[in-house]
Amino acid sequence: MNSIQRIALMLTIIGAINWGLLANFQIDLISSIFGGRNDELAKIIYGLIGAAGLVNLGLFFKQGEEYIVESEVNKT
Structure with a gap:
C-alpha cells in the first residue's frame, strides 16, 4: 500500500467516523x-x-x- 492509498484510507475512516457521529448523535x-x-x-x-x-x-x-513476513526471511 503506497502513501496515497494510506492517506486515502485515513480520510475514508475520518469520513466514516463523521457519518457515525452524525447518525447517532447528530x-x-x-x-x-x-x-x-x-x-x-x-x-x-x-x-x-x-x-x-x-x-x-x-x-x-x-x-x-504476497508479502514476505520478516520472520520468514530470518528462517533462511
Whole structure:
C-alpha cells in the first residue's frame, strides 16, 4: 500500500467516523471544525473524503499481493 492509498484510507475512516457521529448523535464533526457545511474549506474536506473513497474503491478490486513476513526471511 503506497502513501496515497494510506492517506486515502485515513480520510475514508475520518469520513466514516463523521457519518457515525452524525447518525447517532447528530454531530457533524467536519462542519463543526471547518466552519459549517456551506463553508468553502468544509466543502473541500468533504470533496477530499469523497475522492479518498474512490481511491479506496480500487483497493477493493486489487488482487491479493504476497508479502514476505520478516520472520520468514530470518528462517533462511
